[in-house]
Amino acid sequence: MADPTTYLSHLELGEPDKTFLDSSELIINMGPQHPATHGVLRVILKLDGEKVLGTECVIGYLHRGVEKIAEHRTYTMFNPYVDRMDYVAAVSNGLGYCEAVEKLLNIEAPPRAKYIRVILTELNRIASHQLWLGTHALDIGAMTPLFYTFRDREEILKIFEKYCGARLTTHAFRIGGCQYETYEGFEQDVKKFLDFVPPRIDEYEELLTTNRIWVERTREVGKISAADCKALGVTGPVLRASGVKWDIRKALPYANYSEFDFDIPTGANGDTFDRYMVRMQEMRQSLRIIRQAVERIPEGPIMAKVPKVMKPPVGEVYHSIEAPKGELGYFIVSDGSTQPYRVRVRPPSFVNLQALDIMVRGQLVADVIAVIGTLDIVLGEVDR
Amino acid sequence: MLDYVTSYLGMNTTPGQAGNVFWALIYILVVFAGVSVAVMAMNWLERKALAHFQIRLGPMRVGPHGLLQPIADAVKLMTKEDIIPAEADAFVFWIAPLIILCASFTVYIVIPFGPTHAITDLNIGVLFMLGVSSLSVLGVVMAGWASNSHYPLLGALRSSAQMISYEVAMGMAVVSAILMTSLNKTGTGTLSMIGIVEAQQQQQIWFLFKFFPFGFIAFAIFAIAMVAETNRAPFDLPEAESELTAGFHTEYSGLRWSLFMLGEYAAMIAVSSIAVTLWLGGWLRPFPNTLTGATWDLVFSLLPGFTFLGLALIAFIGVIRMPKHPYFRIQTMGLAGFAVVLGIIGLVLFIPPVRDRIQDIFWFVAKVAVFMYLYIWYRATFPRYRFDQLMRVGWKVLLPVAIGVLIMTAILGVVL
Numbered sequence: 179m180a181d182p183t184t185y186l187s188h189l190e191l192g193e194p195d196k197t198f199l200d201s202s203e204l205i206i207n208m209g210p211q212h213p214a215t216h217g218v219l220r221v222i223l224k225l226d227g228e229k230v231l232g233t234e235c236v237i238g239y240l241h242r243g244v245e246k247i248a249e250h251r252t253y254t255m256f257n258p259y260v261d262r263m264d265y266v267a268a269v270s271n272g273l274g275y276c277e278a279v280e281k282l283l284n285i286e287a288p289p290r291a292k293y294i295r296v297i298l299t300e301l302n303r304i305a306s307h308q309l310w311l312g313t314h315a316l317d318i319g320a321m322t323p324l325f326y327t328f329r330d331r332e333e334i335l336k337i338f339e340k341y342c343g344a345r346l347t348t349h350a351f352r353i354g355g356c357q358y359e360t361y362e363g364f365e366q367d368v369k370k371f372l373d374f375v376p377p378r379i380d381e382y383e384e385l386l387t388t389n390r391i392w393v394e395r396t397r398e399v400g401k402i403s404a405a406d407c408k409a410l411g412v413t414g415p416v417l418r419a420s421g422v423k424w425d426i427r428k429a430l431p432y433a434n435y436s437e438f439d440f441d442i443p444t445g446a447n448g449d450t451f452d453r454y455m456v457r458m459q460e461m462r463q464s465l466r467i468i469r470q471a472v473e474r475i476p477e478g479p480i481m482a483k484v485p486k487v488m489k490p491p492v493g494e495v496y497h498s499i500e501a502p503k504g505e506l507g508y509f510i511v512s513d514g515s516t517q518p519y520r521v522r523v524r525p526p527s528f529v530n531l532q533a534l535d536i537m538v539r540g541q542l543v544a545d546v547i548a549v550i551g552t553l554d555i556v557l558g559e560v561d562r
Numbered sequence: 563m564l565d566y567v568t569s570y571l572g573m574n575t576t577p578g579q580a581g582n583v584f585w586a587l588i589y590i591l592v593v594f595a596g597v598s599v600a601v602m603a604m605n606w607l608e609r610k611a612l613a614h615f616q617i618r619l620g621p622m623r624v625g626p627h628g629l630l631q632p633i634a635d636a637v638k639l640m641t642k643e644d645i646i647p648a649e650a651d652a653f654v655f656w657i658a659p660l661i662i663l664c665a666s667f668t669v670y671i672v673i674p675f676g677p678t679h680a681i682t683d684l685n686i687g688v689l690f691m692l693g694v695s696s697l698s699v700l701g702v703v704m705a706g707w708a709s710n711s712h713y714p715l716l717g718a719l720r721s722s723a724q725m726i727s728y729e730v731a732m733g734m735a736v737v738s739a740i741l742m743t744s745l746n747k748t749g750t751g752t753l754s755m756i757g758i759v760e761a762q763q764q765q766q767i768w769f770l771f772k773f774f775p776f777g778f779i780a781f782a783i784f785a786i787a788m789v790a791e792t793n794r795a796p797f798d799l800p801e802a803e804s805e806l807t808a809g810f811h812t813e814y815s816g817l818r819w820s821l822f823m824l825g826e827y828a829a830m831i832a833v834s835s836i837a838v839t840l841w842l843g844g845w846l847r848p849f850p851n852t853l854t855g856a857t858w859d860l861v862f863s864l865l866p867g868f869t870f871l872g873l874a875l876i877a878f879i880g881v882i883r884m885p886k887h888p889y890f891r892i893q894t895m896g897l898a899g900f901a902v903v904l905g906i907i908g909l910v911l912f913i914p915p916v917r918d919r920i921q922d923i924f925w926f927v928a929k930v931a932v933f934m935y936l937y938i939w940y941r942a943t944f945p946r947y948r949f950d951q952l953m954r955v956g957w958k959v960l961l962p963v964a965i966g967v968l969i970m971t972a973i974l975g976v977v978l
Contacts, residue, residue, distance in 0.1 A: 206712040228716070228949050319796065319946025325616040391796055391945045543716070544799075544948045 217557030248521035269302035278497035278508035291355035306502035314551035354484035400549035414504025420448030578682020615942035626897035642816035654708035659821035661701035676922030687755035717809025734964035759844035796944035834933035845922035870908030877901030
């Protein structure tokens with residue numbers, strides 16, 4: 179492993195305060211094995227005592243070459259691989275990929291399939307946010323919310339398991355629709371979940387929102403302005419917490435999101451507390467969407483007419499969706515054969531991670547942990 | 563020789579004051595064993611209680627309801643490889659956990675479990691206690707420095723800063739309690755631990771309620787500072803798991819690591835004992851003023867026995883609720899045996915001579931147990947403070963309030 183200082187050499191870093199003592203900076207490796215970097219992220223920190231002078235993220239420890247694999251698989255065969263990128267929001271990944279290929283093939287999923295897609299994707303968004311909340315709180319030292327969120331996330335995973343047999347890497351959708359018809363009692367299960375979860379979200383908020391220590395730990399921590407967000411391409415709840423009302427579900431509606439009535443929660447300060455509040459409200463908005471979808475779900479086929487051998491016309495397509503972590507985009511180039519010529523994924527975690535340095539400079543070591551938590555990164559998606 | 567041994571039995575004082583080395587050694591052994599067992603029990607209780615706060619079961623495999631888990635852990639830790647990193651300063655690395663352990667166990671010399679149930683009674687008991695328990699900072703710094711690694715170093719720096727700053731507020735709160743001891747007829751205060759409890763007995767009020775709310779505020783400051791002093795949640799920054807992996811003991815493993823844990827839990831019990839002695843009337847039973855008379859004395863003296871019978875009952879309910887599968891037969895029998903032992907202890911505590919002698923210890927331990935439960939409760943509820951916030955709370959909130967309470971106590975003591 180190369181000397182950590184070489185990673186920092188290109189950065190313009192502040193110097194330690196030498197007013198009182200002849201001090202020198204401390205360079206430490208946080209990760210790749212560290213309890214709070216959410217996987218194998220390696221952050222090199224330059225510290226003046228506890229103060230962070232600069233950071234550099236070293237990524238790639240979980241690189242599996244997903245994009246390269248795509249060039250050697252047919253469009254259908256590549257579908258399960260996308261689940262392995264952001265494995266806590268596998269359904270969203272599948273939705274983005276399927277819709278991108280559908281756009282390329284110029285087909286459209288039937289309405290019932292779209293409704294099923296929306297229900298499962300929004301359930302997945304809640305599951306992803308619950309996992310984020312549990313781990314984020316654990317990083318800041320509150321142990322208990324982790325277990326509460328995992329208890330409730332279990333109900334979502336049970337619905338997934340009943341629907342398609344898998345809990346995490348679901349592979350729920352197929353190009354052109356859904357492979358499975360909903361099981362008997364699916365709607366009742368979802369409705370039961372809708373009644374079950376709001377009091378539980380209140381419970382998390384009781385533990386954290388009014389907790390003085392939690393508020394002190396998150397207010398004014400990891401602030402990022404809307405301009406910086408835009409400059410770095412940061413999307414998702416991080417962008418919305420900075421006050422930008424940008425949600426692809428509203429801005430560039432996909433699936434049938436334009437049929438649903440929901441709000442985009444935004445923050446004002448762009449600090450960690452705002453991002454927390456935005457995500458908490460997003461969970462409630464997702465419940466609203468699911469409720470409307472379950473009530474209006476039509477009968478009908480679940481698969482469009484899809485050719486047995488998929489040979490999209492020569493061309494390229496970019497399709498993006500609002501994944502729980504931000505804009506998830508697929509850029510697919512077709513050369514007319516059964517395999518894509520190139521697949522490029524725009525992963526929200528990877529892009530959002532860029533903001534880490536801006537957010538933690540001048541703050542303390544403990545804030546680095548809080549900021550990594552609040553960015554809600556999944557290393558499977560950062561490294562692909 | 564025999565005279566020397568038996569001569570103490572007639573005395574109504576601690577072995578240290580009587581100058582009886584033999585009995586002092588026996589007391590030391592009993593206290594050492596007792597604290598070690600208490601640490602193990604606390605370990606089990608913490609894991610169980612924390613688990614139930616967090617909708618988990620906690621240890622369930624080793625023994626019925628995981629009762630033997632601490633023993634299994636101890637065996638595991640003792641048989642683990644004891645690693646001393648190549649870059650570490652071996653001698654300092656070796657001696658650091660011993661310092662922490664010694665510091666936290668030495669404190670028990672002056673803790674009064676009853677009017678005569680202490681190893682000795684120093685006339686500077688409180689000072690001795692605060693001084694010795696502060697020595698554990700040294701062990702923490704040595705551990706962090708000797709590991710020659712970044713995370714332990716950061717943890718040790720945090721820990722030393724934290725422990726020193728909270729010591730100040732803690733000391734101020736203690737002084738205000740000591741001031742109260744002088745409010746008797748003779749007008750002489752005391753630093754002796756036994757003397758402080760006796761002062762509460764004479765003034766017929768626990769110092770917690772004296773000059774309400776000032777006694778209570780001083781107690782609250784001490785209760786907060788002692789959590790910080792022992793590096794427990796929400797002030798567990800030195801060993802903040804998610805930030806510094808394990809803080810100052812990151813590089814430690816096996817037995818040496820378990821010595822840190824032993825020291826930490828022993829220190830928790832020790833500081834809780836100080837709080838109990840100074841503000842909660844030490845070994846005195848509750849409601850001595852309102853519930854007086856021979857009947858109430860009898861009722862209170864029966865409580866220890868009933869407590870153990872209650873525990874035995876809980877254990878028996880556990881036996882009944884055990885699965886009936888043959889796989890659980892040994893566990894069921896073990897739990898039943900445990901229940902029987904608890905029941906026998908309860909019955910023994912009803913025997914009049916035992917009953918009279920055990921009362922003090924029972925009330926003292928019961929009060930300390932409340933603090934131990936609070937420690938677990940804090941850990942389940944609160945997020946962790948950040949370093950600068952922790953310092954701010956210590957220096958800008960607790961210390962001024964503690965000084966204010968000290969001044970008010972002094973004024974009220976003169977005026978009233």
